[in-house]
Amino acid sequence: MTNNLQKKERTAVSSNPILAVENLSKSYGDLRILKDVSVAIEAGDFLVLVGPSGCGKSTLLGCIGGLTEVTSGNIQIDGQDVTHTDPAKRDIAMVFQSYALFPNMSVGDNIGFGLEVRKVPKAERDKKISQVAELLKIEPLLDRAPAQLSGGQRQRVAMGRALVRDPKLFLFDEPLSNLDAKLRVTMRTEIKRLHQRLNASIIYVTHDQIEAMTLATKIVVMKDGVIQQVGTPREIYDTPANIFVADFMGSPAMNILVADVTMDGLMARIEIAREDGQEPLILYDPNPGEGIASRPAGALKIGLRPEALTDLGSRSVNAEQQFDCLLDVVEPAGSDTFAVIRLGGTEVTARMHGDVDVNSGDTVPICFDLSKISYFDPKSGERL
Amino acid sequence: MSAISRSREKWVLLFPAILVLSLITVLPFLQTVWTSFTDAEITAREQQVNWIGLENYIWALTDPDFLEALGRTMYFTVVSVGLEGVLGIAVALLLNQKFRGRWFLRVIIILPWAVPTIVNAVAWRLIYHPDYGALNSLLLQLGFIDSYTSWLGDPDRALNMVILADVWKNFPLVAYIALAAMQTIPGDLLKAAAIEGAGAWKRFHSITLPWIIGPMLVVLILRTIEAFRVFDIIYVMTRGGPSDGTKTASFYVYQEYFSYLRSGSGASYAVVVAGISAVLILAYYAGIRRDQRGA
Numbered sequence: 001m002t003n004n005l006q007k008k009e010r011t012a013v014s015s016n017p018i019l020a021v022e023n024l025s026k027s028y029g030d031l032r033i034l035k036d037v038s039v040a041i042e043a044g045d046f047l048v049l050v051g052p053s054g055c056g057k058s059t060l061l062g063c064i065g066g067l068t069e070v071t072s073g074n075i076q077i078d079g080q081d082v083t084h085t086d087p088a089k090r091d092i093a094m095v096f097q098s099y100a101l102f103p104n105m106s107v108g109d110n111i112g113f114g115l116e117v118r119k120v121p122k123a124e125r126d127k128k129i130s131q132v133a134e135l136l137k138i139e140p141l142l143d144r145a146p147a148q149l150s151g152g153q154r155q156r157v158a159m160g161r162a163l164v165r166d167p168k169l170f171l172f173d174e175p176l177s178n179l180d181a182k183l184r185v186t187m188r189t190e191i192k193r194l195h196q197r198l199n200a201s202i203i204y205v206t207h208d209q210i211e212a213m214t215l216a217t218k219i220v221v222m223k224d225g226v227i228q229q230v231g232t233p234r235e236i237y238d239t240p241a242n243i244f245v246a247d248f249m250g251s252p253a254m255n256i257l258v259a260d261v262t263m264d265g266l267m268a269r270i271e272i273a274r275e276d277g278q279e280p281l282i283l284y285d286p287n288p289g290e291g292i293a294s295r296p297a298g299a300l301k302i303g304l305r306p307e308a309l310t311d312l313g314s315r316s317v318n319a320e321q322q323f324d325c326l327l328d329v330v331e332p333a334g335s336d337t338f339a340v341i342r343l344g345g346t347e348v349t350a351r352m353h354g355d356v357d358v359n360s361g362d363t364v365p366i367c368f369d370l371s372k373i374s375y376f377d378p379k380s381g382e383r384l
Numbered sequence: 385m386s387a388i389s390r391s392r393e394k395w396v397l398l399f400p401a402i403l404v405l406s407l408i409t410v411l412p413f414l415q416t417v418w419t420s421f422t423d424a425e426i427t428a429r430e431q432q433v434n435w436i437g438l439e440n441y442i443w444a445l446t447d448p449d450f451l452e453a454l455g456r457t458m459y460f461t462v463v464s465v466g467l468e469g470v471l472g473i474a475v476a477l478l479l480n481q482k483f484r485g486r487w488f489l490r491v492i493i494i495l496p497w498a499v500p501t502i503v504n505a506v507a508w509r510l511i512y513h514p515d516y517g518a519l520n521s522l523l524l525q526l527g528f529i530d531s532y533t534s535w536l537g538d539p540d541r542a543l544n545m546v547i548l549a550d551v552w553k554n555f556p557l558v559a560y561i562a563l564a565a566m567q568t569i570p571g572d573l574l575k576a577a578a579i580e581g582a583g584a585w586k587r588f589h590s591i592t593l594p595w596i597i598g599p600m601l602v603v604l605i606l607r608t609i610e611a612f613r614v615f616d617i618i619y620v621m622t623r624g625g626p627s628d629g630t631k632t633a634s635f636y637v638y639q640e641y642f643s644y645l646r647s648g649s650g651a652s653y654a655v656v657v658a659g660i661s662a663v664l665i666l667a668y669y670a671g672i673r674r675d676q677r678g679a
């Protein structure tokens with residue numbers, strides 16, 4: 001079958017990026033929105049762009065799509081410089097947060113718009129439209145007007161309009177953020193399935209941590225127009241490049257606390273102050289890495305994910321580093337129970353098993369798993 | 385409150401307005417209709433008025449001069465409203481672009497419309513003046529003409545020159561309404577169309593135009609009704625001349641009444657003009673209804 005929706009054979013050498021953004025900057029007057037952004041994706045990559053509101057995610061997408069004039073830098077799509085190319089000639093498709101369906105056209109005409117512009121004959125157009133409609137399960141809607149659709153259906157139509165042309169690159173700007181929680185999960189799974197099936201190259205903007213972690217092959221974290229880190233979801237989660245990334249990715253956020261770190265043989269000795277004249281907590285990290293070993297002793301910021309602080313339960317944790325802690329607040333969340341503990345001058349979150357029987361005010365043993373501890377420079381916040 | 389007493393209350397509240405409207409429009413209109421079936425004349429002396437049935441209408445509808453005036457009015461209406469539509473939308477597209485000084489342009493473009501028709505007409509009569517008009521001197525300097533021309537003196541050309549003056553006065557209204565409608569187009573729609581590969585013309589044609597078509601229909605039909613009744617600009621610029629070259633239906637009615645003092649037949653002409661206006665107004669409502677269904 002020569003169906004364009006079948007998985008594409010990407011025989012090209014993968015070292016050739018489908019999209020390369022180099023030193024891209026964008027300013028509105030004196031206001032610098034994007035600062036020297038460089039990022040590349042390979043064919044078949046699913047790149048998720050995350051960052052706080054207003055950090056420039058949509059602006060970056062607009063630059064890649066050709067909707068926003070760049071101030072400096074360049075953009076290549078499939079080896080061709082498109083920095084100043086008309087959006088129409090970039091061979092990309094975009095799904096907008098607002099869906100941007102053309103209100104005066106039927107669903108079918110919306111999906112087929114790009115093909116019609118390209119003067120694809122009607123018969124072929126109809127065939128492609130019905131293939132996409134089948135894929136997205138919207139065949140019964142083809143004759144309707146966008147105004148007669150539900151939010152989820154509109155979202156599908158917007159996806160259909162993007163998929164039908166089989167472009168080199170897809171841009172998604174928070175496509176699921178207008179859907180209710182349940183539909184969002186369903187569509188997330190479907191987008192993932194579509195990506196696997198079509199092997200499409202996608203850039204996807206989201207605010208949703210879980211969307212980012214589940215969909216991405218690669219995550220880019222941005223702040224104030226500067227890329228903070230690029231990496232696989234695992235890398236971003238386990239080895240955040242700085243405190244901002246550590247704090248931004250993951251829910252609940254990574255615990256960042258101040259600790260005195262000294263070398264004790266090959267191990268790092270980590271001393272964390274406690275409240276009310278209690279003995280400080282002394283932890284040992286057997287593999288601190290070169291960066292820590294070569295540093296003079298002193299106060300650092302350390303990062304521990306909530307799951308690194310847990311009860312004994314059934315989880316196979318190293319029970320060696322176990323301390324009694326007072327649980328300030330206990331928040332059962334079904335599969336997990338989160339407990340707030342006061343440590344190192346701040347509140348930290350421990351992630352306990354859902355079935356533990358603890359209450360606020362209890363003092364219970366907490367195990368500390370330092371295998372994935374992060375160290376940060378206390379001033380710059382950079383990872384050590 | 386029951387539905388019945390509420391509907392009665394509605395009529396009570398509407399009554400003063402209905403009364404005033406009846407006195408100032410319905411009664412005079414009925415009077416005109418009645419007059420149109422008589423041989424009444426405007427004369428100082430008391431005179432006998434005779435009911436003559438459809439005679440005035442037969443006369444009006446077979447009067448080649450009146451039919452010609454109607455044709456001229458049609459021409460005036462179609463051409464001036466058409467030009468206002470095209471020019472208005474084009475200017476709105478321009479004003480909708482981002483460029484330095486667009487606020488200034490947006491403000492001054494309304495000026496022609498803000499000027500009273502009479503003033504506009506006088507201004508254009510001066511511009512067209514055969515001896516010291518600005519148009520002559522401009523075209524001569526640019527080399528388009530060899531010698532000064534009497535723009536309003538040529539019966540074949542005068543109507544077009546009046547149309548130009550009318551378009552100049554009225555296109556800003558169309559432009560403003562088009563601009564207001566364009567500004568409600570969500571930016572994402574045009575961006576999506578651009579990404580889908582649509583060029584500027586295709587974007588205009590398949591996104592912008594359908595989006596503004598409702599308001600455009602309304603303003604253009606209103607303009608059509610107005611243009612069909614055109615009187616003042618012609619009265620000031622040409623008085624229907626030269627050799628009836630700009631004599632429109634309303635002007636014809638005016639002359640029948642006030643120059644020839646034949647109120648009976650004048651009234652029948654007026655009723656014919658009003659009838660055509662009524663058809664246009666119905667078209668206007670049909671347009672609005674269509675617009676509301678589309679929304």
Ligand SMILES: Nc1ncnc2c1ncn2[C@@H]1O[C@H](COP(=O)(O)OP(=O)(O)OP(=O)(O)O)[C@@H](O)[C@H]1O
Pocket residue numbers: 028031033051052053054055056057058059060
């Ligand atoms: N046309 C413009 N003129 C001036 N400033 C702009 C313009 N468009 C965007 N900005 C600014 O650029 C910054 C980045 O905007 P952008 O829409 O890219 O943010 P974002 O990361 O997509 O945010 P969100 O997550 O809320 O969608 C914002 O501070 C915004 O105010």
Ligand SMILES: [Mg+2]
Pocket residue numbers: 057058059173
């Ligand atoms: Mg955005």
